[in-house]
Amino acid sequence: MSLNLNVAAKATNSYSSSRLGSYVFGLLLIGALLLSLAVFYLLRPAEEDWQLNLVAVAIVGVIFYVILQYAVSRFVEGARRAVDRTAQVLITSAFLIALTPLISLLITVVTKGASRFDLDFFTLSMRNVVGEGGGAAHAVLGTVIMALAASVISVPIGLLTSIYLVEYGQGRRLSQWITFFVDVMTGIPSIVAGLFAYALFEIILGPGTRMGLSGSAALSVLMIPIVVRSSEEMLRLVPNELREAAFALGVPKWLTILKVVLPTAIAGITTGVMLAIARVMGETAPLLIAAGFSNDFNFDIFHDRMQSLPNFVYYSYVSQGSVPEAYLARAWAGALTLILIVMVLNLGARLIARTFAPKIGR
């Protein structure tokens, strides 16, 4: 009925004739969902405690909708438009499918993490804690120390390398090699970075060596390529006119780089470094291998195992002790903390990029 109305009302306009209004598809969607509901209800098993699975109803309903709208559109608008509409529905639902795990994950982390997200969690360590109580202060501390040490190693190396690539090495063999191998480094699996750091310190200091510095070395292997890539991109964005103006005034090249090029690109470089720190702070596997885990505070990066927040979450989950609920609650609180740290770093990085970006466009 609605189809006839639609065609009749718009028959005068030759461009919109035989096209369906969007409300038709809204009605179709509702109809498809109701149909799916009916099918589920009619085909229900004869059990007392039968419950309607709303997720399944929605999924089947969307499948019905795809078929229905294709049939209707094909009948009224022709095959080509029907395919176009179907593609649009499928592509849009792909996006919704991807949002489902993200939303589910964020909701679970927030709801389950909130129960132990308290003062104790950020002031106590796990020393002598068997069941409930305790906290992750030692893990937060370890994460911060190791991430800072990794930055101290990787930022100078990464930044200087990108300066070499952009300012000195153009067209040289060495810079081509570096570009290629930085690509290779971005593909190193994180656990292999951990094995490398472990092997390195085992050869130097003997078997079984695990310490914070080793963890930082592993993180640096992951961090350096990210820093090189992002800073290189930012340095290339600096307009050549600025460099030429400085050269024309007789400024030596190194001073030009230090006083002109770097300040122009500093916002972008900071953003890249912060994103790199956020990335390595969430790494579990390399620290599991290289830094080990501990239940106590450790301020000394050169000795003994050092706990990190991701490993705290991992061990709380894997070895749930006598009171599994307490361990899981701590794991979720740790996950919440971790996500918050990473999100703050991410948002801060984007904010810096937006606020301090140089006005290059005239």
Place this chain on the structure above:
Amino acid sequence: MNSSDLPSVPKVVVTKVRQRPGDRVFSGLSRLSGSLILALLAGVFGFLFLEGLPALTADPAEISLLERSSENPNFWAYVFPLVYGTLWAAFLALLFAFPVAIGIALFISHYAPRRIAEFLGYVIDLLAAVPSVVYGLWGGTVLAPAIQPLYVSLHENLSFIPFFEGPPSGTGRTILTAAIVLAVMVLPIITAISREVFLQTPVLYEEAALALGATRWEMIRTVVLPVARGGIISSAMLGLGRAFGETMAVAMVLSATGVISVNLISSVNPSTIAANIALSFPEASGLNVNVLIASGLILFAITLVVNSIARWIVDRSKEFSGAN
């Protein structure tokens, strides 16, 4: 080129720029750190090789990890099921992630309203920012129990297919669950790269297709996808490389026994190299450590090959694409 033909023009005297000490120090430093990266990578290979070698040369009977694996202890017999598991899990993950990721990339680049497209891109990047251990925790405690009933019904209705042979796992911690978690993790990588390639499609081509009367989907199928083909393939391969190396999600979700099977829903699952290292390393000592390091070297080699092929495709398609 032509200057040699004109002898009458006086030769340009090239004065050598005076090298200030600051210049020399600075360029030396930057070259040094560049070389350091090369040395570092060589070190990764070298140290892993040095530490992995004993696993191959030592008597397999002395290594407890290998003894457990089969009646004929041997490094390759130990590592082969792990390689299989790594490839299998990554392949499954890619199977789920690839169509969805391409859909998202198209949605953001060609379907979503311009104003919110950038924001939607951030949302997908958010998926990439979530640490892997959190995915593992979510997969093990939320996804696995939620999806377990599905495995039971898959087994009841489709058990004639080898994938659903069962018996269904009681916890839901199967290779299929792990692959779904992996799929969520590689999704943002594939999306980010293919979105970028889609946006590089020359607008003139798109407008030409639309002007010839193509619908939006026909325009995408005939213009956007062919131009982006190289980028799409390489994005899939980079996603594959990420899935190979992903450790925690698999280690925390999968209950692995190290078998070779295509059964997706049973509680007997193949393990992956990375997850096996993470699970065995903390307790390992002596030659077992060397075995694990050697398996890590194999993982490195696999990812290296896949990533290099991906980069090669990107570079090649850059030359031929209509974008330039």
